[in-house]
Amino acid sequence: MDVQKQYPFETVAVCVLPNHIHAIWTLPPDNADYSLLRRLIKTKFSAYSPHTKNLSAGKQRRNERGIWQRHFYEHTVRDETDLQHRADYIHSNPIKQKMSRAKTESCKK
Numbered sequence: 001m002d003v004q005k006q007y008p009f010e011t012v013a014v015c016v017l018p019n020h021i022h023a024i025w026t027l028p029p030d031n032a033d034y035s036l037l038r039r040l041i042k043t044k045f046s047a048y049s050p051h052t053k054n055l056s057a058g059k060q061r062r063n064e065r066g067i068w069q070r071h072f073y074e075h076t077v078r079d080e081t082d083l084q085h086r087a088d089y090i091h092s093n094p095i096k097q098k099m100s101r102a103k104t105e106s107c108k109k
Contacts, residue, residue, distance in 0.1 A: 003040045007031065013087040015094060016045070020069045022090040024077065034074050042068050 008031075012024035025037065046068070077083045 003044055007037055009037060013090045015090045017093065022093055024086055024090065038072055
């Protein structure tokens with residue numbers, strides 16, 4: 001299943017880190033199911049990731065891969081200033097996590 005085709009959305013900004021993802025998505029007005037979209041994207045992404053060793057019994061029972069944090073924070077962007085602040089945070093996150101020394105052209109805007 002191609003998530004983008006089945007549930008149209010626009011990716012405004014995204015950063016995938018080893019255990020979590022930051023994203024700004026614009027969903028169609030008639031479909032604001034962020035939870036479903038997030039779950040489908042993470043599931044599809046996880047299918048292509050190697051299994052994590054030493055998973056807890058609970059994660060194994062829930063068929064989790066040990067990649068992602070379970071919870072998420074949803075925020076509705078209020079205006080262009082808010083959007084810019086959120087996008088800057090996303091693109092700076094690899095630096096904050098000491099995974100990069102500078103924003104790179106690989107950041108999707």
